[in-house]
Amino acid sequence: MIDLLMPVLLPLGVAILCAALGLWSGRRSGVALVLGALTNLAGAFLAVHASPARLELPLGGFGMSLALRLGYDTGLVLLSAAAVLFLLASIPAAMALQHARRPWAVVVAALVGVAALNGVILADDPFTLVVAWGALLPVLFLALVAEGGEHAAGRALAGLGAADLCLVAAAGFLELTPAGEGGLGAVALPGLAFALLGVAALGRLGAFPFQGWVADAAVESSSPVSALLVSLVARLAGVSVLVTLVSPSTAPGWGRLALAVAGGLTLAAGGLRAAMAEDARRAAASVGIALSGVTLLAAGLAGPVAALLAGLVAAAAGAALSLLAGSKPLASPHAALAAAVRRTPVLSGLARAADADPAALARGAVTVAATLLFAVERLVNAFFDWLLVALARAAARLAVRGDGGDHARYVIWSLLGLALVILVFAGGF
């Protein structure tokens, strides 16, 4: 049964080895990446041939444990396909590593990321899903920072962090719902839990309204990070949850329609951004966003199998486009199309709207709310400052019968008063 752990442990082991050796050249890091991808494939092979029984790993106190299971359904397909796609993408990515700023950091991040992805696919309870899902965010953030994608890293952390916390809240609801024999995929989701899980999946898929960081990551960081972590690992993690969400036994009636609407919006936003893009990398990332929209449409309109197939195609195409676009700025191949879109008022307006990043609106709303709360805090603070100054002046006058005295004096008086109370009190004691 320990074979089920191999897709997580093997790439993680190679990543730790790479991190321990550190500071490798681009070529050596490339070899390590391909070896890691092969190890990941071997791990997936072992897991596919493992017993379908549930594996529970106790984590310590409070009954916390990680639960893994690979049923003979979408999970098996996803795990195998993810391993194959990761290997296929790792070969050109390894060659592109020579352009990366810190190749060994990219390799470590990619392997930890794929281990986390495998954890997401194998997760059989909400807690395990949250652990595996959440582990990807710090990895993605650090990889983007290491590769100079600082702006994208900040946007990813803010957008995905907020979306990930929706998953945590959903897990809280799900923990109150017994999973039974069927595992996570057989739970009838309450509406709120479905909505929260849906938001989390949209974040990872880079779908509307979380699409902003994906294109930034493609432009700012190196192509291996964009291809392996953003296009492949993060997107497939989103697909994994999406497939569970739209199972007939889990989704509420309105849920699939909501996903289809989100898919339509994502498709439009991605397509328009791609048409307007002047940089090949931004265009490629925008096509990837549009493909995520197709995945959501497939999930909403046709169910889990269609979502799985569309998601795999989107991940493969997104990774391939990122690698083809390369790491250096390159003029978009469809400059004439971009110019035509720009000349058409309606299309250019829509494209600008799609570029406006609606997540920024959410951030703006949070900022407004925070400003109001901060004003409350300032009022409380000002009140105490006023009160204490008044008290201090009164105490100082009492102490010296004059117009002041140093700050220590009234503190000493206060201490003496306290000591008196203690003495009286201790007498009773």
Add this chain to the structure above:
Amino acid sequence: MGNEQLLATAVAAPLVGALFLPALGSFGRNGARLRGALALALALVPLACSALLLPAVRAGAAPAVVVAGVPLLQADLLAVFMALSASLLGAVIVVYSFGYLGEVPHQGEYYLMVVLFLGAMMGLVYARNLIVLYTAWEITAVACWRLIGFFREPAYVARADKAFLITGFGAVTMLLGFVAVYAATGTLDLVALRGAAVGNLAVGLILVGILSKSATLPLHSWLPDAGVAPSPVTALLHAAVLVKIGVYVFARLFDATFVIDPVWREVVPWIAGASALVAGSAALLENDLKRVIAYSTVSQLGFILLGFALGGEKAAGGALLFILVHGIAKGGLFLCAGIIEHEAHTKDLRRLGGLARRMPVTAGAFALCAFSVMGLPPFGGFFAKHLVLGGAFEAGRPGLALVFVAGSVLTVLYLGRLFAAVFLGEPGPAVAALPEAGHGDHDAGHALGNRVMVGAVALLAALSLASGVLVRFPSELAEAAARDMARTAAPGAQPTAAAAEEAGSACRRGEGLARAIDAGAVR
């Protein structure tokens, strides 16, 4: 050395040893070195003693120190857990101080107050009666007052006074609460008081003291202002020890000792929720590095208070675990802030930026500690927050849990903003003026920041990750402590009113612990 001696040493060694520290500084450079070594040794004594007490306490022993028939100190799992987390952070902070203080004057007073503070903290944690608890509480307030105003500028002294007056006001109110408890039960012995029903007036008065010390809305305003203290002090006060005193006393009195009106379990979580949201909002908008982290502390303390206020094994255990992991991570953040302030000579976020290239180790350590505070897996903060929020869901209060999820969203946003403003982007004016890495007085290899300071933050960052990856060890201890708390305050474990009365009388007559045990009040 027996368990009783270990317990007495854990408290007495730093309290008494601290008094010798100022004298050592007058023996020149060697004296200063000796002073540093002794300060570190005194900070390590409680850590070692508590670690040695742990096996016996886990096995069910409850060693106590009784003087003249009056029980003063007692160790249980809750106390040992708290003592271990506070003294571990205290020791790291003393080491960091060696690098931070450099040639700053008045170091004798500094180390005296820091070690005295740690000793008082141990006294408070291991207190067996309310008088010892109160006395230790006040010693920490005095040490905190001197440490906040350590740099002696008038504005800083005024802020120290503010902290002292707010927490002092809380302490006096709490003392009145203790008087009310004494008037109702006739005893101050915490063991004899187990299971005693305490009136709402007493609970309210004690709660004011707790909220003031744990910097909870509306009595939080002293904490962000106290950021003018030296950075090791802010780490000690804001992250590791001082603010945890309040929540610890909440757990000790209201979870492990008294029986309180259930209405408090309804009200306090909402106070904690309001505190988390308001302070999180303030952190999102502040532009002072240390004030952002201080507001973050106020916000995160809401989670701990939520866990203890909800009660129950899961929520309270999660809160205990969060005390440890938040202390480690937040201590790391404050110490990173200290390195940044030390090198860039500013705390203004608008003048910082691009420091990741200049201090990569500090940036990495900051990121890891921030991830833990945010509650991202696999860091320790994730498991603690998961337990607290899970406890809220289990208690049938999903609305409250969602408020805290919103608080977590704010945490991600303000810590992400802080990291971006300090470490990412183009260098700000204060950073552009810095010397290149490897030049001047700075150690090559760590770019900016001296080796001792960078080593300390790297250790805390590694511990932040380890507390999650190896969550088995702290979580089992926290679970055992939470179970112990629930057991001691459970109705079946309560002494009867008559037994409590008899135990109280015994304590007043000075007949001590043995008599109290005979009366059935001590189990």
